[in-house]
Amino acid sequence: MxxxxxxxxxxxxxxxxxxxxxxxxxxxxxxxxxxxxxxxxxxxxxxxxxxxxxxxxxxxxxxxxVFDAGEVKxxxxxxxxxxxxxxxxxxxxxxxxxxxxxxxxxxxxxxxxxxxxxxxxxxxxxxxxxxxxxxxxxxxxxxxxxxxxxxxxxSGKWAGTMLLTEPEAGSDVGALTSVAKRNPDGTYSITGSKIFISGGEQDMVENIIHPTLARIEGAPAGTRGISLFLVPKYRIKPDGSPGEFNDVVCTGIEHKMGLHGNATCSLTLGGKGECIGTLIGEENKGMAAMFQMMNEARQMVGLQGFANATASYMYALDYARQRIQTKHMTDPPEAGPAAIIRHPDVRRQLMIMKSMVDGMRSLIYFNGMVQDRHKLSDSPEEKERLRNLEEVLTPIIKGYITDKAFEVCSHGVQVYGGYGYIEEYPVAQLLRDCRIFQIYEGTNGIQSIDLIGRKMGMKKGAAFMAFLEEIRKTIDMAKGIEAVKPLAENLEKLFNTYTETAAILGKAAGSDKVLDAFAFSHPFLESTGDLCMAWMLLWRAAIAAPKIGQKKKDDAFYNGQVTTARFFINTQLPITAGRLTAIQVMDGAAVAMEDAGFGG
Amino acid sequence: MxxxxxxxxxxxxxxxxxxxxxxxxxxxxxxxxxxxxxxxxxxxxxxxxxxxxxxxxxxxxxxxxVFDAGEVKxxxxxxxxxxxxxxxxxxxxxxxxxxxxxxxxxxxxxxxxxxxxxxxxxxxxxxxxxxxxxxxxxxxxxxxxxxxxxxxxxSGKWAGTMLLTEPEAGSDVGALTSVAKRNPDGTYSITGSKIFISGGEQDMVENIIHPTLARIEGAPAGTRGISLFLVPKYRIKPDGSPGEFNDVVCTGIEHKMGLHGNATCSLTLGGKGECIGTLIGEENKGMAAMFQMMNEARQMVGLQGFANATASYMYALDYARQRIQTKHMTDPPEAGPAAIIRHPDVRRQLMIMKSMVDGMRSLIYFNGMVQDRHKLSDSPEEKERLRNLEEVLTPIIKGYITDKAFEVCSHGVQVYGGYGYIEEYPVAQLLRDCRIFQIYEGTNGIQSIDLIGRKMGMKKGAAFMAFLEEIRKTIDMAKGIEAVKPLAENLEKLFNTYTETAAILGKAAGSDKVLDAFAFSHPFLESTGDLCMAWMLLWRAAIAAPKIGQKKKDDAFYNGQVTTARFFINTQLPITAGRLTAIQVMDGAAVAMEDAGFGG
Missing domain, CATH: 1.10.540.10 (Acyl-CoA dehydrogenase/oxidase, N-terminal domain)
Structure with a gap:
């Protein structure tokens, strides 16, 4: 099967x-x-x-x-x-x-x-x-x-959420207006409205814990005045069981393009003045704490996108093997129609899907390994290096993977042809569901800004260098394996162009060309992600190549690894190289455009 | 407003x-x-x-x-x-x-x-x-x-459709199994099942005319045995009014990702043996006739995609001007949040949208002008040249524009942020509706095969040469205008790389590398489309540049034309150049991949 x-x-x-x-x-x-x-x-x-x-x-x-009278079913x-x-x-x-x-x-x-x-x-x-x-x-x-x-x-007995977004505070969390008022007993009374709260209300659990960002009365404006509170749906009784309702009211759920099976809630806190929270961490230090959660969430959103992509690939691959349509070009005239997997343009799409899905899987698990090694390491330097690595990988995993996951899911629809557009088949939903991942937990534009604005310069560049060093290690390793040496060399060329481009971009970001530089942050994120895919695929090929010929039953798989790396490095990386050229040129048209010039 | x-x-x-x-x-x-x-x-x-x-x-x-008991409302x-x-x-x-x-x-x-x-x-x-x-x-x-x-x-009093697709005959129209049986009176009795029939049933008109592909009993297999019939929903009485029901039964409509407002019908013809059609054109020549309709339809599908793209751009642009979020990077610290149109990554997206939408508009109208000139021309040579041009432009307009329209609509969603995913706002529907355009009337894979398999070699290459000649003319014209000369020169370089690549690809398509070549048909279509966008944008800039400074109220518009061309040529075309490099290398990985190597 x-x-x-x-x-x-x-x-x-x-x-x-x-x-x-x-x-x-x-x-x-x-x-x-x-x-x-x-x-x-x-x-x-x-x-x-x-x-x-x-x-x-x-x-x-x-x-x-389904939303009904304050409740979500x-x-x-x-x-x-x-x-x-x-x-x-x-x-x-x-x-x-x-x-x-x-x-x-x-x-x-x-x-x-x-x-x-x-x-x-x-x-x-x-x-x-x-x-x-x-x-x-x-x-x-x-x-x-x-x-x-x-x-x-x-244990899942209670659920949790994350209450950041407000109507006027989306990407700009610091603009939020929810208020926390100190109570004599050390708790806080919270009032405010939150929107786009995934799982903000539901009926599978007996209580919901809402970590909530709000501003304590008198706190500074912006992100420096934001505190984090633990706000339960039902107050917690001394015996630990849920008690009275804590005035967190769900006022509606959004009708979305996809992900209908998770309620995106609008919540009103303290509408009756009865929403009580307790401070998590220190006053006015809420953003730093929330960032930790966001970092985990961003990595998980990358996984969300990847998961839809891998599912879409599995479906499309199966469909391409089953669906018989049109004679193959080089079959003899009397041949019947062929499975569409044999047609070159379908293969091209499947190769794009496979190279992406394989590369994403490796990158995501690699990031998991980085965290596992961090847990195991006794060395502060090594711990720091690994944490840095995770920091650099986070916007790539969130931003690049979700962008490409949407493309992979779109290929999944295309491979299905007309059936792909019909909701009876699974690929349409995967595409629709996937579209939000590019937006929530920080849009992918924000991820790209995080990469060049924060991560490249973090720890005086040490974090970014640690990242590059990992790629370099793989290239060197692969150069030692005859069967993949040419691929390693091709990647090395791209890698060198990439590091040059990073230097040019980093320099521009610190100069009066800063806006031009940031107009290329997303193309740079995309190029970085391409590089990571090639890195991971080369790594795979380097491991697979020596095993070819050992066991017959494994040959197709290992050959497939080498061929996939070859596809990506020789067919997709030239496009990356072109994009890096554009970044190096760094034409300022997008910034130079007068507002009125956009028309409308 | x-x-x-x-x-x-x-x-x-x-x-x-x-x-x-x-x-x-x-x-x-x-x-x-x-x-x-x-x-x-x-x-x-x-x-x-x-x-x-x-x-x-x-x-x-x-x-x-809505479908109800054979009827579509x-x-x-x-x-x-x-x-x-x-x-x-x-x-x-x-x-x-x-x-x-x-x-x-x-x-x-x-x-x-x-x-x-x-x-x-x-x-x-x-x-x-x-x-x-x-x-x-x-x-x-x-x-x-x-x-x-x-x-x-x-007049719209009656509607029309196009009955090609059957469950086992999608991209491969020649596999259809609907049968036409000659009647003594010269009519034909039709039996068969058709699927994916847009507008196959509806209640706005008093009759529906279904041009229907079917195979006359005894006709050859494949496309050479297909005839075209005029099959009305209601038979036409001698006085021209609709008479008795012609046994064309709608058995259901599809639940789709989008375009819900057009019924995609399954039709059964002659289930009771009472479906009568008359032959359109000659027996067994149905495909050629249907191709004319498909060509028009393909151009119109390009327009459909473009129309969603332009609407999405207008919405996104308006939103970006209204939506206030996050301080602009180079504003002073005390500045408040800015309209998001000022943020570089939003601008980048709007520039991509604008350059695409502008380029598409020009290309589509240009194709209209080609047809208008064809109607006016008395010269058989000129008529042939114009017809050739239309033939080459058709797969580009259908394939490239619908691919990019989907990307533009996706940018529209992204510019809206979280709101883009909510169906209350207009951009989500535009994206969902847009996705089918890449599939119907010949998938974009088929468009790319049409381009390199038919159009490049058509009339011994004369059609393709006519196309290139048009681009060359614009480049030469623009080189004569000082303000856009550097852009014209940059485009010229790409144009030369493109023509080299076309020659390499054309040669490979006629050699034993044919499968490798066709694995690059879609990248070639994409590159061709990019070239067309740049061509049209340069043309626009060449017209706009000399007008700058003439009337103050027009300056933003004309400057915008030049800046948009500059953006596309200097920022997007390097990516095209990278893709052309990949086509020239023409790595055979996608074809070489063993079927089992895809996994699953």
Whole structure:
């Protein structure tokens, strides 16, 4: 049978052959997670995803979540699956056993999540936010706050969200107007309106914890005056159970292009003056705490996009093998119609999809490995290097992967032809659902600004250098393997052009050409992502090439690795090179344009 | 007030300054259509589009068309607008007065249609198909057939469709299995099932004419055995009025990603053995006739995509001017938040949108002018040259413009941020509706194959040479204008690389590298389209540049033309150059990939 959601052979290849995750088990912290256990986890996750979560996908789209008189009802079948999911402790795979987590490596958890999110992103978004909110409390909360909520959240008994956005404070979080007033007992009374709150209200859980950004009365304007509060839907009684309603009212949900199975809520806090929150962390330091959550969320949004892309690829590949249409060009005249996978333009599309999906998978798991190594390292320098690496990878994973995931999902529709546009088939929904990932948790424009404005210069450039060094290592390694040496050399050329371009761009960003530079931040992010795809695909090819010819049954897979790297490096990277040229030229037309010149 | 759908100043610029359509009025055939009349037509079209058709857009999406027991109900407000549209004779703007057409230049009709389609593509698709079907009958029908249907169709009293696709015959029309059986009276009894029939059933008209492809019993397999029939929904009585039901049964409509306001029907013909058709043209020559209709339809699909793109650009531009968010990077610290149009990455997106929309408009109207000149020319050589040009432009207009229209609409969503994903705002629907244009009337993969497989070699390359010659003329003209000379020179370099690449690709397509070549047909189509955009933008800039400084109120517009050309040529064309490099390298990875290597 055709594989669904993800290609298991490839998942295993990345985990075990490219990154050797089972090596982590040599360390006490991960000693349980040997190869056998890892494989079992992935198999269980895959079963759960395919048998339970995937059947939610259609109903998540229609009718989706329903709003009625302040309440949000999730699609009915969510309830049973949610229970199964929580019972399996899948929500806190990589978290500390102290709070109910399973303590597995992040890289392994990501592989399991690839299946879960690919099966039904709407359903998983609830869990993603719960997890992020719990992590926030774990990092910045008081002991009391942790005791109150963490086990309930990591178990999925309670949910979590993230209350940032307001009508006039979207990308510009610092413009928010929600107010927190100090109460004599040390709590705060919160008033304000929040919009675009994913999972802001739902009926699968007995309580919802809303980490909420608000400004304490008298605090400075802008981001420096924002504090973070723990605001429960129901106040928490001394015995830990949910008590009276905390005046967090859902006033409606959005009618969206996709992701209908996750409610995007408008919330009014303290409309009756009865919304009480407790401070998380220090006063006016809310943004820094929220950034940690956002960083995790951004990486997870990258995973969300990737998961739709890998699912769309699996469907398109299967369809291309099944669908018989039109004689193949070089078949003899008497030949019948061929499976469309044989037609060159369909192959081109499948190669784009595969190279993207493979590259994304490797990059995302690599970022997981970076975090796992960070946990294991005793060296402050190494810890810092790894943290830096994660910082640089975050906007690439969020920004580049979600952009390309949308393109991959669009190819999925195209491979299906007319059927791709029909909602009866799965690829249309994957495309629609995917479109938000480029926007939320910081638009991809913001990700590109983060990359050149913050990450390139971070720690005096050390973070960015650490990133480049990783790529350089792979190129050097691959140059030592005869079968992929020409590919390594081609990538090396592009890499050199890239580093030159980065220097030019960095210099311009610090000069009076700053606006011109930032008009190229997105093309630079895209080029950076292309470079990462090529890096990961070369790495894969370098591991695969020496194994070709060893076992007949594996040859197609390993050959496929080398051919995919070859496709991407020789066919797609020249386009990247062209884009880098444009960045180097850095024509200032976009900035020079008079406003009136845009017309309208 | 912000402009809706299209930028009128730019429409006028292309009609009157770039292509001087009013010059056509010097010829008898178009003598009525002087500048004043043309302007009046566009103004009327714009009013009708904005006041009547645009209000249909939301309801076209939801609830859209509804199927009930064999009948399709269009959204109720369609009926009144349809009457107004038909009363204004807008359906047959450029058709012969003999059959009720207005006889205006095609280029002018396209400008009016830009407004209509941009206002509501779902509604207009009904009319597009009626027009295409009528043209088909006009070109290939007998006098009796024309008398029976043409006036009714061009007036919109009756509708038309196009019955090609069957479940196993999508891209491969030749695989169709519908059967026509000769009757003693010269008519044919048709049986078969058709799917994906846009407007196949509806309730705005008293009859529907279905040009239908079927195979006469005993005819050869494949496309050589296909004949075309005129199949009415209701048989036509001797007095010309609709008579008894002709056994064309709508069995359902598709639930699609977009374009809900046009019913995509499954039709069963002759289920009771009572479907009668008459032959259009000769037996077994149906494909050639249908190709004429498809060519018109392909050009119109390009217009459909463009119309969504221009509407999305107008909305995004207006939003970017209104939406205040985040301090501008080079404003002083105390400055408040700025309109997002000032932020460099938003500008970059608006520049991409504008350059695309402007280039598309010029290319589409240019193609209209080519057809107008064809009508006016007495010279067989010139007529042939113009027909060739249209042949080459068709896959570019269909394939490239619809691909880029989807990208433009996606930028429209991105500029809106989170609001872009909400269906309350107009850009999400434009994106969803737009996605089908890349698929129907021949997928864009097929367009790219048409370009390199048919059009490049057509008339021993004369058609393609005529196309290149037009671009060359514009470059030479622009090189003579100091202000745009550097841009012309940059485009010339790309043009030379392009022609080299075309030669390499053409040679490969005729060699044993044929499959590799066709794996690059789509990148070549994309590069060809990029070249056309640059060509048109340079042309615009060359006309605009000398006018700068003449009238103060026009300066922003003319400067905008030059800046847009500069943006596209200096920022986007380097990417095209990279893609051309990849085509020249022509790495065979996509073809070399083993099927099993794709995984799954």
């Amino acid at each position: 055709a594989q669904l959601i993800a290609d298991r052979r490839d998942v295993d290849f990345v985990l075990h052959e490219q990154f050797e995750v089972a090596e982590l088990a040599k360390n006490d912290r991960f000693s349980e997670f040997n190869r056998k256990t890892v494989d079992l986890i992935i198999t269980e996750a895959r079963n759960l995803a395919i048998k339970e979560i995937l059947p939610l996908q259609k109903i998540s789209d229609s009718p989706g979540c 999730v699609p009915e079948p969510y309830h049973k699956v949610y229970k199964t999911y929580c019972d399996g402790q899948w929500l806190a795979m990589s978290d500390s056993p102290e709070w109910g987590g399973q303590g597995m490596p992040t890289s392994v958890g990501l592989a399991a999540n690839e299946y879960f999110y690919g099966a039904c992103n709407s359903f998983m978004l609830f869990n993603m936010l719960t997890h992020g909110a719990a992590r926030l409390v774990e990092s910045f909360g008081t002991k009391e706050q942790k005791d109150q909520v963490l086990k309930n959240m990591y | 912000a402009q809706l759908i299209a930028d009128r100043r730019d429409v006028d610029f292309v009609l009157h300054e770039q292509f001087e359509v009013a010059e056509l009025a010097k010829n008898d055939r178009f003598s009525e259509f002087n500048r004043k009349t043309v302007d009046l037509i566009i103004t009327e079209a714009r009013n009708l589009a904005i006041k009547e058709i645009l209000p249909l857009q939301k309801i076209s999406d939801s609830p859209g068309c 269009v959204p109720e407000p369609y009926h009144k607008v349809y009457k107004t549209y038909c009363d204004g004779q807008w359906l047959a703007m450029s058709d012969s007065p003999e059959w009720g057409g207005q006889g205006m230049p095609t280029s002018v009709g396209l400008a009016a249609n830009e407004y209509f389609y941009g206002a509501c593509n779902s509604f207009m698709l009904f009319n597009m198909l009626t027009h295409g079907a009528a043209r088909l009958v006009e070109s290939f029908g007998t006098k009796e057939q024309k008398d029976q249907v043409l006036k009714n169709m061009y």
